[in-house]
Amino acid sequence: MITPLLPTYRRMPISFERGSGTSLFDADGKEYLDFYSGIGVNALGHAHPALVKAVQEQAEKIWHVSNLFEILGQQHMAERLVAETFADTVFFSNSGAESIELAIKMVRKYHFDKGNKGKFRIVTFASAFHGRTLAGIAAAGQEKLIYGFDPLPDGFDVVPFCDLDAVRAAITPETGGIMVEPVQGEGGIRPIPLETLQALRAIADEHGLLLVFDEIQCGMGRTGKLFAFEWADITPDIVACAKGIGGGFPIGAVLATEDAASGMTAGTHGTTYGGNPLAMAVGNAVLDVMLAPGFMDKVVNIAELLRGRLEGLRQRHPSWIKQVRGKGLMLGLQMPAVEPRLAVPDLVARGLVAAPAGDSVLRFLPPLIIDEGDVDKAITILDEALTDWSENGAPSA
């Protein structure tokens, strides 16, 4: 019999009651170190005082008005993102999937308005994840996402990850854009090499395509810069953003250049909730923290420490850990000898929250505010787990 809650998740039988900083607590008061942040969403940890204050103060003023009216917090947040990035303009939504949907619509409208009506196809990389709308699953093309949901919207050409020859070969007169995650998240914490990002920019320029980055997981400070593409010293045309930008409040954003956004005139797109005053109060509070001088340097430093410690762990346990991969605080351990799906509940029981990703990867997306003590604690738990598995066998189903 179906459960009252639509059973689309295989959930662990644990329920967290509260969180504070990098810690989560269940109903029994047991403490867990959160190295997953609700898929990188709680970028500033749990119950960050500045975010709590922003919600409380705004909740007493006004939560929601429609986008038919001016929303000052929204204008302010857009101005700040424009000042900090390549973008000239920003649209706020409530989720990653919605942001991807707009990015795709923007590519199509751009070429349509320039008189190139048939230029609607977008080249994407295999093992990508672009959210769960029909267009998002079509863009990713993975069997496990699309199975049973035909017919999908047309217009996506999936090529092997980082295969530039395949990108060039996929481009036809109908191609309007290229869309990739600078660091693949769900696909297994796989960074696109910086030279490859630069090559994608060059290919897009050569063919008059818009370059779209899905920074929903790898953006908002996750790699030690506001956006991961910044490491490559290039500028995209459109960036889809969500997750960390709301610190736990559902916020999505699409950042674009003036040219890329030129087709999105009044009436062409909209949202009921997107960018409402409550969301923008939190979003601006997130920016206050992330844009403060020194914040990103700290992320870079603690990320280097964590990566070094994970490398040490790999050297001690080479039979379990094949590779440490990722960028900044988006890190993965490739562990083909134990299914990460089975390893995760074991680690959670030991007090460390992590998650699986594709390609046999154990994924860490800790809050950006972790300190050395948190790193020590995580490494100790992992070390003990791997030693235990070596002696007593890996966790099994």
Ligand SMILES: *Cc1c(COP(=O)(O)O)cnc(C)c1O
């Ligand atoms: C999470 C994610 C999405 C989808 O975001 P939702 O908020 O779940 O709709 C899209 N792309 C990437 C890279 C993601 O990590």
